[in-house]
Amino acid sequence: MEQLQCLLLMFEVSNGLVARAESVQLGLDTTIGYSHLGGAISSHNTMPGKKRWSWLVIAVLGLVLLSMLVPLAFLLGLHNGFHSVAHPGDANEQRKSGSTKKAVSSSSPVVKGGKLTRVDEVLRNHGPTLPKELRRHSVKKTENKTTGFAVPIQVSNPPPQKHNVVAGSSTEGTKTNQVTGESEKTCELKFGSYCLWRQQHREKVKDFIVKKMKDQLYVARAYYPSVAKIPKLDQFTQEIKQSIQEFERILSESSSDIDLPPQVEKKMQKMETTITKAKSAVVDCNNVDKKLRQLVDLTEDEANFHMKQSAFLYQLAVQTTPKSLHCLSMGLTVEYFKTSPDGADLSESLLNPDLHHYVIFSNNVLASSVVINSTVMHAKVSRKHVFHVLTDKQSFFSMKMWFFTTSYKDAKVHVLNIEDLDLLEGQSSSHLSMPQELRLSFQSMSKSRTEYISVFSHLHYSLARIFPTLKKIILLDDDIVVQRDLSTLWNIDMNEKVIGAVQFCKLKLGAIKNYLGKENYDADSCMWMSGINVIDLVRWRKKDVTKTYQGLVQRRLTGKTTLGATMLTFQGLLFALDDSWVLSGLGHNYGITNEAINKAAVLHFNGNMKPWLELGIPAYKIHWRKFLNHENRFLTDCNVNP
Incomplete structure (x- = not known):
């Protein structure tokens, strides 16, 4: 409006100048005509006067053109780069309509010396107005102080995405459930759990x-x-x-x-x-x-x-097995064949159902020793404890030699080679691999999360056949540390259930539907983990749990892992233990407090960062290392110092 009024005003001025020039031209013509008619002016005086008036007309016309071009150029420059002065009429209209303008902090111009800079004024007054969609996904630019170049930084938030479960193979030989957006390829699938660890524990640049x-x-x-x-x-x-x-x-x-x-x-x-x-x-x-x-x-x-x-x-x-642990296993194996210890551990007292029987599946000598030592150290009566260590043929002789030369108060240790046992029908010994953890990763809008679920392997379903005379056992993983007496678990009433375990309600059965096939199950039921499990072998045989598992396997509900078959096998047969019994996550979670560690009865180092590895979390490894006998000659010879 202001520019239009200025343009009209300049147009009127230019018209007045043109009219004035026309009147001057008319007077000039009249004077020349009068001189011709009256003859009062001589011919030699008339021509110079005519030339003077001609130059005057040209000068006036030039001024007229300039008077029109200069205002036009000024108005164009005002529109492109100069600050326009507010018109009083606009302010009156705003006051009449009652509209107010609020300053937005992000768009306020920079103030230098109490005055707005010219560039900021121009951007504020003549900047383009973007649609809401573009404003939500706008890109701000910041200047790199070192290079001086403008670097775009994306500040928009991604639109909400639906979550689904994507199955992927992990580098550990187990399957991974990936909860992620439909079109987003997450860090977990590209680089494994290392990438999530790197994101969660990135340190600030100090150099x-x-x-x-x-x-x-x-x-x-x-x-x-x-x-x-x-x-x-x-x-x-x-x-x-x-x-x-x-x-x-x-x-x-x-x-x-x-x-x-x-x-x-x-x-x-x-x-x-x-x-x-x-x-x-x-x-x-x-x-x-x-x-x-x-x-x-x-x-x-x-x-x-x-x-x-x-x-x-x-x-x-x-x-990879650390060099020191490999040296330990090889040294024990050589020592076994040199000394040939007797088979005193095959006595019938080891299968007495009145004793407290613990079962450990492991091929790690050091880890099994810590589990047994921590359990015995906190037991009130150690002579009732019998530990059955089930291992493969490669680790059998080193296990035998270690537990033959190492004592754990009055407790007894029984080492078994699973390849010498008659286990599941129709299953080869090579298929009966040692238990493995399953890594489940989740991608949400805020952060990535990884959980490690330890579930039963094929070996676990042979327990009723391996120990036909036993009534109840407690199953222990080799990556745990016991901090309390476990005697209470032997007297617990499981209400006709087969297995007692700590539930893991951060993950529901509905999230692993790809592993469960078309079987009937409650999608809102919580998953559970091994680590420490109480198993009633009497009800196991009565419910024929082994046959149920084999039927699910035949329906192809298992592959490299037994996650789906295990969860469906114990549907309705699980007794939930109190959460205070087991504290999980010490092999991957840096956020566990000392207070929570001290309250837990059992520490479960589930995750990649096991305490016997150099990658183990130092703050948690001290709770595992204190149950090692560092003066043992085999540990000293192989420089074992995890």
């Missing part, structure tokens, strides 16, 4: 000088090709090249601020001066932009490669 040097090196590399193309800047090109080579040499030898050589600040100031000169040079910005993008892409590819390599090494460290 700021090294980081700043890398930024300067990137900018110098981006400008170098463009500056090198200018013949007049040959000397400056050599200066940039030398600075780049010097920074590359320093960063190749130093990865932290402590390792940096002396006087590195002077070198950084020199590089900063070089970058400033490069920015002031007349170069093609498109070439600089392309080079910088190329460097960023190469760095991203390199980082992706190192992340994959780190994830592989992480999984390798998790699955």
Whole structure:
């Protein structure tokens, strides 16, 4: 409105100037005509006067054109870049309509010295109005203080996604249930649990000088090709090249601020001066932009490669037996064949149903020893305890030698080779592998979460046949530490149930429907974990649990893991133990407090970071290490110090 009024006003002024010029021209013509008619003016005086009036007309017409073009140019400049002055009429209309404007903090202009900067005023008053959809997914730009380039930062929130269960194979040889968005490929599927561990426990960058040097090196590399193309800047090109080579040499030898050589600040100031000169040079910005993008892409590819390599090494460290433990197993095996211990552990007293029988499936000597030692140390009466360690043929002799030379108060240890036993019908001994954990990963809108579920293997369903005379057993995993007396569990009333276990209600059966097939089940039922389980073998045989499991296996509800078949086998046969019995997550969760650890009866180190590995969480390993006999000669010879 303001611009239109100004345009009309200038148009009226220009029309007045044109009319005035026409009147001058008319007076000129009248004067010339009068001189011809009256003859009062001589011919030699008339021609010079006519020329003077002609130049006057041309000058007036030029002024008229300028008077029209200048206001037009001014109005165009006002629309594109100048601040328009508020018209009183607009304010009156706003007051009449009662509309008010509220200042938004994110869009308020920058104030310098109490006044708005010209650029901010122009952006505020003449900036485009975006639709709501674009505003929600807008991209803000921030300036990198080191490089001076504008870097886009996405600030939009992703739209809500439906969650579904996606089955994927993990690097550990077990299947993974991945709860994720329909179109989102998560970090867990790409890099395994290492990536989630890296995200959850990322440390802040402390080496700021090294980081700043890398930024300067990137900018110098981006400008170098463009500056090198200018013949007049040959000397400056050599200066940039030398600075780049010097920074590359320093960063190749130093990865932290402590390792940096002396006087590195002077070198950084020199590089900063070089970058400033490069920015002031007349170069093609498109070439600089392309080079910088190329460097960023190469760095991203390199980082992706190192992340994959780190994830592989992480999984390798998790699955590989440490050198010291391998030495321990081999040393015990050699010692067994040298001494040939007797078979005193085959006495009938080991199968007395009146004793407290514990069963451990393991091929790890050190882990089994800690489980037995921690249980016995907290037992009120140790002479009633009998531990049955079921292992494979490869670890059998080392297990026999270890428990033959190591005593646990008055408790007895019985070692069995599962390959020598007549177990499930129709199952080969190679199929009866040792128990494994199942990793289940979840992707939500806020964060990623991984849980480790230890479930029964095929071996567990042979317990009734392996121990035909026993009535009740307590099943222990080899990655636990006992902190209380377990005698109460032997007298617990399970209300005609077959198995007692701690429920895991963070995960429902409906979330693993891919493993359950078309069987009938309650989708809202909680899952449960092994770790510590009370099993009534009398009711097991009465319910014929082994036959139920075999029927589910024949319907292909199991593969590399027995998750689906195990959960359906014990449907309606599970007695829920109190949650205070077992504290899980010490093999992957850094957020467990000391108070919770001290209250738990059993600590379960489920997860990749087992306490006997170097990857084990140091804050939790102390609760496991205190049950090791560090003076044992086999541990000393192999330098076992987890």
